[in-house]
Amino acid sequence: MPKSKSSTVTSTSACPCGTNKPYGQCCQPFHLGTRLPATAVLLMRSRYCAFALGLGSYLVDTVPPEKARDFADRTVARQKACWVGLEIVNTKAGGLFENVGFVEFIASFVENGHRGTLHENSRFLRHNGKWLYVDGEMLP
Template sequence: MRSRYSAFALGAVDYLIETLAPEKRQPGEAELLTEQTQVTTWTGLTILDTQAGGPQDPIGVVEFEARFDSGPDRGVLHERSRFRRENGRWLYVDGDVQLKPA
């Protein structure tokens, strides 16, 4: 999760796509992510909870809050993300997302 947050903050679109489960990738994903990373400044990450996700686990769950600025707006993305390990690498599968004003 921390690496994907960093990738969003740095605009590392290729990494974001590589760490997204293949069945979740959509046409135009790179363009959408590029646009999002250009208009959003990520200002902090707090991990709230984790389940599984250890060295021997095939799946993991991370609950977090990520603070951001987007133009004049500030907000907090609260998400419970699901990941799976595939060929030794963690892939983002999906998450339950809630956006809140800061």
């Protein structure tokens, strides 16, 4: 996997997930394993942030074990992009007392000098108290 980009973001820097909170009060505790995301949208934001920072192990740790190997291979390719913005378009379920959630998002990136977007409706499941990314439907 590529070298981590996290050295450019400190705990007082704005979190790359777009909440305008400091990284240390937003996604960093999830990445360090000191807290678990309480909702599907928090997991979505922390996963986007992990892509932006090159934290591949966090991305693999937040999918079901049976999907981890396949996901690790796909993650390497996506980490070559520079992730520059996240917009949460819609959420359905995925709250504190639910076990299934959907998050529609648009993630912006730059790769090889070209801007692009990834528009997806992601499905999340809570398993043993931990939210996991299961799959997503790519949208136009």
